[in-house]
């Protein structure tokens with residue numbers, strides 16, 4: 001361990017179970033010396049698994065629906081009381097699309113579900129930042145990271161409305177990153193992660209096949225949740241203090257690869273090299 005987050009205070013959203021990317025981030029942040037509060041939607045608390053993570057990392061849990069400004073206000077206020085000062089890092093690891101859950105094709109999207117998806121998965125990020133700014137809850141040079149997926153840049157038909165929602169999330173990182181950076185030197189980035197076997201990930205139609213495809217394309221293979229957590233830790237640390245308003249690909253090289261030898265082989269096409 002490198003003590004990269006020693007003395008830092010954080011808020012980590014989205015740890016549902018051991019597979020969650022946020023779960024791994026919490027474990028790594030603890031190893032790196034951070035103190036933090038865990039939060040999730042009250043309904044997710046019912047599964048109770050988060051208690052084990054809280055115990056393991058010596059953290060308190062504050063339930064908050066990330067679409068509720070009231071809940072978020074309480075989250076930041078209580079977190080600062082519990083941790084004894086302003087917050088140095090925040091992880092937004094929240095995603096949900098009812099259209100995906102109900103397997104509704106993109107062109108037939110239900111707009112109530114679409115709006116719900118926008119509120120939970122993108123506007124919640126704006127709300128988390130706006131509440132923090134209003135309360136002046138994040139310390140100078142603090143770091144905020146949200147998780148996203150490359151369907152914001154390129155079409156993946158089965159990702160349906162989440163593609164548009166992730167594009168909005170990434171835009172919020174840039175827009176808010178400008179204002180918050182200028183006023184308080186708070187930096188805001190998104191990490192664009194490989195397909196990862198979690199509850200949210202596995203809910204996407206054809207996820208297993210796509211997971212294998214991405215793994216065949218990426219020269220390093222798919223990045224797993226643990227390596228994603230490592231990357232988030234670097235972004236919370238002072239080592240990346242000048243990085244902001246970026247969408248950072250964490251995908252084993254997938255996003256820069258047109259085609260791989262492995263995919264050609266699978267298609268029965270011989271490569272001459």
Ligand SMILES: NC(=O)c1ccc[n+]([C@@H]2O[C@H](COP(=O)([O-])OP(=O)(O)OC[C@H]3O[C@@H](n4cnc5c(N)ncnc54)[C@H](O)[C@@H]3O)[C@@H](O)[C@H]2O)c1
Nearest residue numbers: 014016020021041044066094095147195196198199200201
């Ligand atoms: N799994 C993948 O393949 C993959 C790839 C790229 C990006 N991501 C992104 O990573 C993030 C974390 O997802 P994950 O894959 O770890 O899955 P996950 O299902 O473990 O986490 C999603 C979390 O969002 C929380 N959530 C949903 N509605 C909420 C609300 N109203 N308020 C507060 N929390 C709420 C859930 O309770 C859950 O903890 C998401 O933004 C997801 O889109 C995932």
